[in-house]
Amino acid sequence: MSRMRMKTIVTLIVLTLGITINASSVMAGKSSLNLGMVLEPPHLDPTAGAAAAIDEVVYANIFEGLTRIDKTGAVKPALASSWTVSEDKKTYTFTLRKGVKFHDGASFEAGDVVFSLDRARAKDSVNAQKALFKPIESVTSKDPNTVVVTLSQPTGSFLFNMGWGDAVIVDEKSAGKNKSHPVGTGPFKFSKWVKGDRIVMARNEGYWGTAAKLKTATIKIIPDPAAAVSAMMAGDIDAFANFPAPESLSQFKSDPRFKVVIGSTEGETILSTNNERGPFKKLKVRQAIAHALDRKAIIDGAMFGYGTPIGTHFAPHHPAYVDLISTHPYDLDKAKKLLAEAGYPDGFKGVIKLPPPPYARRGGEIVASQLRKIGIELEIIPVEWAQWLDQVFKKRDYDLTIVSHTEPMDIGIYARKDYYFAYDSPEFQGLMQKLAATVKTDARYKILGDAQRLISKNCVNGFMFQLAKHGVWNKKVQGLWENSPVQANDLTQVYWAD
Amino acid sequence: MRIFLAKRVFTLVLTLLVATLVVFVVLEILPGDPAAVMLGINAEADTLNALREELGLNRPVLIRYIDWVSDLFTGDLGISYTYDVPVSELILSRITVSFPLALLAITLSTLIAIPLGIIAASNHNKPMDFLVMSFSQIGIAIPNFWFAMLLTILFSVTLRILPAGGFAGWDAGIGPVLKSLLLPTIALALPQSAILARVTRSALLEVLKEDFIRTARAKGVNNQGTLWKHALRNALIPVVTIMGLQFSFLLAGTIIIENVFYLPGIGRLIFQAISQRDLIVVKNLVILLAGAVIMINFVVDVLYAVIDPRLRGDKDV
Amino acid sequence: MFRKLAEVFGHGLKNRSFVIGGIISLLFFLVAFLSYFWTPYPVEDINIAERLLKPSTKYLLGTDHFGRDILSMLIKGARNSVIVAFVAIGIGLGCGVPLGLTAAAKKGWVNELIMRFNDFTFAFPSLISAIMITAILGPGSINSIIAIGIFNIPVFARVARGAALSIWKREFILAARSAGKGQFKISVEHILPNISSMLIVQATIQFALGILAEAGLSYLGLGTQPPMPSWGKMLNEAHTFMHFAPQLAIYPGAAIALTVMGLNLFGDGLRDVLDPKLRRSR
């Protein structure tokens, strides 16, 4: 039977069953957008959870902070229209925007800022990024439109930090219900959430700034790569800011309806190594691993070629980035030699624990196969995030793992000796202290470069690649972010071109 | 009948109680801290502790168990750790997907299986019988998730007439809902119907050998009449037994199928809740499902009595 | 014993299901055994350059997303299925049969307790329990064996009990009892040999179910872990590539279906052969 006829028959069957076949996107019109997302946020309160999916829904759309990060990663004014910084870099005076209202009609005032920041740093705070608020000594409102924040020590990144999703301003009245019914000041109002399926937002007509162009925005949760492909193809989804299946991007590239945008993220994907355990204590072993990793094969195999190799823990698109890939080139002979010198001429056995994302599971399989070539036999243990956090992150019960560190500018974690890498280097810690006290950009970049070189030289972890952002969207959709300096899907400026 | 019912209800409650204990203990052993999952890698110790306090995870084990069980009786299932909505609401919203799916699947499989079983039995040892039995053998052997994939490849990838996954939502209307449930239903129903057809056939063949069938024919009832009026109802007992057992398989099936088609149903919820350590959802769901299975077994027992008057326990004249 | 086997085999040759099922099952076991000595290509070797190739003379069934030979993975996957299903049956037989025999011999509260336990395990949908077990113990083939094996226990207990109860009523048991043999001795010496054929038939059915269950768990990512190939896991991986490499989804599924069908046919045939009463009616 020809495919044509088969199709007719099947269509007939489906029609007789009373099921109408239409692409719902045709009806979608020009003022609404269906945005696909892989992970469903557990809840919608960015101040009470670490899940990136929360920010991906609400950041800049529903909630706003004093400052915001724009698509280039630069700090821009948001609820604070301007600010001044004192000489000693310890006092920030924010001038707040006037006439801003929360979605429930409550007006935004200095008291809300004080409440939000105090709540985040309180003892019983459940803020996942409490460290952001550590430097704050006090928050006071001078008048309804002015807030003064005093820091205990100068913090170079303070304004950037205030742009994080975890630092958004909430209203005391509605804060308790933000998890299920978020109320913010942003250009979109939350309208409904069909758990496990979609979250709908509607334009906030009383927005203080430039109103959003879309009337409604629907975020559809599609966790399965294959389903994502079909949904995109069928037009059920207009855009995927981060498409879950890099393997199918070529298909979309060749389809004139779609635009494929490969952008950058802040996700350094690394082979995290337990520096205090067994053979991995030895620098030579870690060096051998560094030489045994074929980054190109890993990027090709796990991410279908999308991703930028890195030689250290730093985003390649950042001006302070130092290219250190060539310090440990792929060289099996050298790796074997190093391993022998370390006392393991026949290799050894180890364990690699892999969290759920495909970059980790697929990448882990490839890494295991690559390390097998120099005699390191890895047992692959897949773990859920819960187990990963418990066993790997908290109890450090692991040899190797693969994870993407998606927080921006997070090289500072190497200074935490109790961090799960168990990397204790006074030299590095010194660099970070110096960095904190340095304000000048050039000097900061130099210190950051030294820091990158140091962890690369020490082979703290296997540095693999920078996660790419694979955007796929309908050609007519304009204004989506191409890169993700922070985890967000800022829909403020999105519109349909004719 | 009343004693029978009372005894059944007693064992039902007892089984459920033991089930709560088992589930609770299992979840206590389950490694992973719900608070840690929610707060991620940058969370600080006192933040975690604050959240655990808020979730009530810091109270003694025994208190938590007793609280939970007594809450179960009052129907208050608590608040989901991750979603922060009442668990009952969450489960209810998922049931609107899973229940129609299960119902459609069991209806479809029955609609396919019983006629096939009858056709096979009434054409015993003829080509039609062989055909039905071959279908059955293949249907039993095919894993439903693979079948689901094949359906997707055919209808979604090649023909592109049905969605590969996702649920349209009830507010989209009955049409889109049926459209999104069509492939999952078929994927669930066909393998089930293979088993059911086989059972129907052999039950019918068994019954057709009985003396009372000969009696009926001796009365002048024709073949069709004997089959429909005399054999079928007697053959229903094993069929209903298998349907009852299949309910449990169906629940398992929906977990996999909902994962294949990305349907926001009970199956996905439990899978997701376990991985996110939303333990309060997990324990209530597991109890709910176990309760459903036990209830179904109960219904099957009652159905037996409806079908077969001998089991009603009425006294002789 | 040997003569009985020969007799069974003789009868079996006349039974279509037995022959076809037997051949498929035998092939499956041979392939699984073969994997210990030879596969066309090593399955651990990742070769990204040759990924997702269509079938060719070099790779008879093509390659997967890591450039591994599908045929080799299928062959090695057969071994994995055998091991998981086999050990799971061992658990089921080892625990279930003694339970069933005890229930049949003791009656009273022991029987009641064992039967309640059975009902209880049936009340939990097996997959949910398997998910919980793997959540506690972590995914992996050993844990999936345990999860599947636990669900074989009540099945075998039920079969053993049912069959044993009917044997207990036989006259030769009465004779043995009047000779003063204890319940344990009778169970082992008289009951067990008489219910063995039923247990064997049930075992082939559970074997097939075990393969399906293993595939299901591995499909959900809870079963066998890389680099050991597993049919269910291959399907899981193929799911992502369904849109442009649908062939990946065909082979492992077909392998599962064929094997399970073979084992089921063999089980059906074996039952007919072992149970002469049914021989004519089927």
Place this chain on the structure above:
Amino acid sequence: MTLLQVKDLSVTLITAQGPQEVISNINFSMDAGDKLGIVGESGCGKSISALAMMSLLPPDSQTSGKIILEDQDILSLNSTQICSIRGNRIGMIFQEPMTALNPVKKIGAQVSESIDLHMNLNRKQTLERVTELMDKVGLAVSRFPLNLYPHQLSGGQRQRVMIAMAIACNPKILIADEPTTALDVTVQEQILDLIRDLADSSGMALIMISHDLGVIAQTTQNVMVMYTGNIVEMGRTVDVFQNMLHPYTYGLFSAIPHAGSSAQKKRKRLSCIPGQVPELHLRPQGCNFADRCSKVSHKCKAIEPAATKISDQHQVWCYHPLTQEDKK
């Protein structure tokens, strides 16, 4: 007038050992109102011949010959025509009342079923007919409501329901296949009396099948003794019983216990006729009874005996009919 005529009837069944001829060339006839007994050990073909008359043999069996009921050859009818005869012109009672009734249907419905099929009555008339029938078989509706299920009745009561079903449409012939074998001895008598009375009062012909000569003697005028698919002796019941000629008939007679339980009956019978009914595929050449017969000769084992007419009403298929001497 000849009601039923069986001509050269042979039946071949498919068994585990392949096709077996279980009835070989039997001939007999009966008139309206006749009461014919068929007697023999189990497996002799008596039930098969009854089933052949109802055309109720397994579908894979083969029959040859003719069974002419009034003017129709039953064996040549299609299934619709057969259905209009069964239950209507021929009624049948089976051996096992415990299993012969549908367990999930009410007794009233089971009795009315053949009325619905064959008699053109409205609901009220049907109900009246059923009530009348139940009265007739001794299950007055006042005590035994029609909505009872079979399991609520005893064996004898169930057999009465069977009888009500069989005679519901006033059949020309009532076939009773071992109607009392499965019943208690005390109940046996009542059921036999009932069957005989019903036959007498309505003028139905009766075919009584039994292994029990006592039953035959009590209910029939003519008797046919069967052994391994052949008739070995046939005649008026009185004649045959008074003058048993075939060694087999005599063997059966000797097996009747004059006192004692049924278990004794069984044991005694085994001792009277040595050996067992040969398996069908092992039937010897010549007279099938030869291997068990005390008077066997070479001729018996070589050629099958033909009918010997003793009188108009009495025939025997034996070379060595018994004499008074033999019976002592």
